Amino acid sequence: MKNYDALALFSGGLDSILAVKVVQKQGLDVLGLHFVSPFFGHPDKVAHWQELYSIPVKIVDVAEEYLRILQEGPKFGWGKVLNPCVDCKIFMLKKAKELLSHYGAKFIISGEVLGQRPMSQRRDALYLIRREADVKDVLLRPLCAKHLDPTPMEESGLVERDKLLGISGRGRKEQLRLAREFGLREIPTPAGGCLLTDKESAKRYLPLLQRVKGAEASDFYLANVGRQYWAGNYWLSIGRDKNDNQQLLRLAKDSDYIFKLKDFPGPIALGRSAGKRESGEEERQGEDWPEEVILSAASLVCGFSPKARRSKRKVVVEIRKDKEKRAVLVLPEDGSSMDWQEPRWEKG
Ligand code: SF4
Structure with a gap:
């Protein structure tokens, strides 16, 4: 060397x-x-x-x-x-x-x-x-x-x-x-480039820092991608464009949920369990989501497909987890029972 x-x-x-x-x-x-x-x-x-x-x-x-x-x-x-x-x-x-x-x-x-x-x-x-x-x-x-x-x-x-x-x-x-x-042919712009200095990026990390004991680097890489939603311990990342969708697929673990509309163009979404239960009991990453959470997440994902929304009918969402596939039928944005929230900037 x-x-x-x-x-x-x-x-x-x-x-x-x-x-x-x-x-x-x-x-x-x-x-x-x-x-x-x-x-x-x-x-x-x-x-x-x-x-x-x-x-x-x-x-x-x-x-x-x-x-x-x-x-x-x-x-x-x-x-x-x-x-x-x-x-x-x-x-x-x-x-x-x-x-x-x-x-x-x-x-x-x-x-x-x-x-x-x-x-x-x-x-x-x-x-x-x-x-x-x-x-x-x-x-x-x-x-x-x-x-x-x-x-x-x-x-x-x-x-x-x-x-x-x-x-x-x-x-x-x-x-x-x-x-x-020195004859530098390209001069980098002064923009910091560190996401920790940017509120829009940093707010994505707060749920992981505040709620998830032992969050890993792979979780923070995922937090950088797409739209972020949290409902308690359930975490959903929804692609905004093709690049996001590809990144979500690349970052997916077998134990994650992958949501994809079957008959309409729409985003890919990745669901992951993270954090602790309200009782304080540790939640295992990769734990199965209850059916109501899966349906609510699928419904939210469909809401980001204009064509699916305009159809005004239930649509099929394919879901993959642990290499197994299934499909559910949901109304886009059907007033889900879950309170999915985007992270807000509140450093405390
Ligand atoms: S935390 Fe501060 S010093 Fe470290 S990379 Fe970000 S801006 Fe630079």
Whole structure:
């Protein structure tokens, strides 16, 4: 396996690209680590980035480990939405440190800019993150290094401090100038890309965090897809378009319910049991739904087919679970007995 001088936290954002470029320019070999979870990461873009920016990138799936921060609650608090940025940075740096010896690398690069983000890039936060991640001796922040104390990498001459930068603040002017200087053919837009900072996405995770003990990464990936409905412990995801429908089929487990209209065009829906019963007794994932819940869910799914609604008659919905198929006859939106609710944003 090829050894590297440094491992970089590589989100694919402009700052992460520039941080690598600054160090590459000193003749050092850098491997980007692209962390992937239901909330961030674009593994589909990695090949493109490697080619475009001449940066080798390794995908690191951290989904299950990352969930613990959300499920246990972050030690250093939430940001404006469901983003635990300080804990998140600490987590990523710890992961990178674990991988150093694997790649024969001596230090870690992070593209933080002093004062760019209120929560995680204030001076005190930068020092706190470095201390909590236990990376004091191995962390280099090339974009704002000149605002910080020299690191062992600079003191030993492994990295030339004079060639590091002193960027600070929220503007992007200096980064855009650098991007031109490095001849970057594509400049990523500043949009965060982390779903935990977006209320519309984050509200989908709340039922899983508030009601479901031990929800898994696969549950959070499912929460990202389609329209979401919950009735107690019963969870229904309904596709909004072809792409959603394909994703639902891809994410389905044998124990899930798959709903599909037989004679009309309409969405695919995936039903999953999750959470606890009202009595507090643990509900097994994959447990059979009572018939009234199945009929109510089928009726709700039909309601999203305009042609089925206009037919004003009962329609056939095919249902698959545990590789067995059956069909039920329901009226679209027939005033179901269940109170299916879309998650609302109410962080508490
Ligand atoms: S925005 Fe998301 S990925 Fe970025 S530090 Fe915050 S929680 Fe982590």
